[in-house]
Amino acid sequence: MDFGVTGKVAIITGGGSGIGYAIAKTFHDEGAVVVINGRTPSRIEAAAAAIGPRAHGVVADLLTGEGARTLADHAAALGPVSFLINNIGVFDVNDFFEVSDERWIEYFEHNMMTAVRITRIVMKDMLARDDGSIVFISSEAAIRSIGNMVPYSVTKTAMLGLGRSLAELTRGTSVRVNSYMPGTTATESVATYFADLARQQGKTVEETLRDFYKEVQPSNLTQKLIDPIMHGRGVLQLATNTAMNGVTHRADGGTVRSIFG
Template sequence: MQIHLKNRRAIVTGSTAGIGLAIASGLAATGAHVVVTGRTQARVDEALAAIAKDVSGASLSGVAGDLGTQEGAEHLIKQVPEADILINNLGIFEPKAFFDIPDEDWLRFFEVNVMSGVRLSRHYAQGMAKRGWGRIQFISSESGVQIPAEMVQYGMTKTAQLAVSRGLAETLAGTGVTVNAVLPGPTRSEGVGDFFGKIAADKGISQQDVERDFIATHRPSTVIKRLATVEEVANMCVYLASEQASATTGAAMRVDGGVVRSIV
């Protein structure tokens, strides 16, 4: 299968590192014009340079701003009024015991992980529907199905994304716009790597040992018995953004290494 998205404009939120950067790079390789977003111009510029280095002839632009706020969303929409592909990847996580999570954290996680995608989808989906073609994705998580006790606030937002994704797919029925959720499992992203690296330094052990302990203790149902790579997750996202994925909508596509014990 060869995926070609030339003349399509794709926005990938939170795309200066990790899964978002891998998705942006993968879409650029298909010929799409990719809009990279991040909180600071310096991070956006670094990501643009990294993609340009890896993808010869990549068509790129960048917008800096905090998409976890209404003001940030409005700024992006002003800079990029229309898009054919929207990947709602922006997200934050933080392990914290349930009884230690204050109201402010619940609201902050919902604003960043859920409302960022709601605001952008509300705008861009209307233009997609009028043009009769579009692709919207929400990067959820297996944590939205199996809520982790150590991150209930995170799991809550990932479940909410599943509801929004399916509801929006129903709203856009028959328009030529597909809406799907992607559920990565434990993935070796920059954020996860930094988190595991800190644990390794504190315990005086290797990061590989921390990863193995995490898999054995917190995700023992995994079938691949390792963390996924960001590229493995991005491959699914690039396919769902393609012309070939036109019959896949309203779905929750797992790239979780088999963590979720389900046959559907």
């Protein structure tokens, strides 16, 4: 199936690992020119090389306005940006009563403001050209609020509001803004989390995962971690489907008991 991305420029923020890497790889393999960013030159260069010959790694920190401008300018030099996938985010398990104000601010800076800064630049050009598609990578935690991940859940909920609000600005244009909610995925960071948890509990990783789905996510229908490449395919479809604007696509293995999304 031709998704119509051949030769088009796609920015995938934080696309050097995990879900972002899978998205970048999927766009690249479908023919797009892919631009990813990171803060460590060696890591971002290695990721771009692994993705393929049309992938460009840019050292740019979206925690700053300067970094957002650097990324946007590099991508624009390759051609009009047709796709922007806001993927940067952080998570950890924590005690709400112990999370400092500073850590809350860090969550908003990483999970919200990185997306705001680059979108503010790229979306304005998309509207001027009357062409473009933006996807915010949120999480199933946005609607399945998690008590031991409160800052993460709250910022991912806010991201859904940001995506829908920006979609309102596209009325009557060919620009679209959507959100995507992945469930627990077999990324490097998630693998590290479960490996550490298994050591703490004196169990194997397999036993820890089995208990996780039994006790924490019993409603999950697949009862296993999601392969990141599935999100690459899902985001590509969402980003290119012109019938979808202002919507949230849920890909959580059925954890959230809902007939919508």
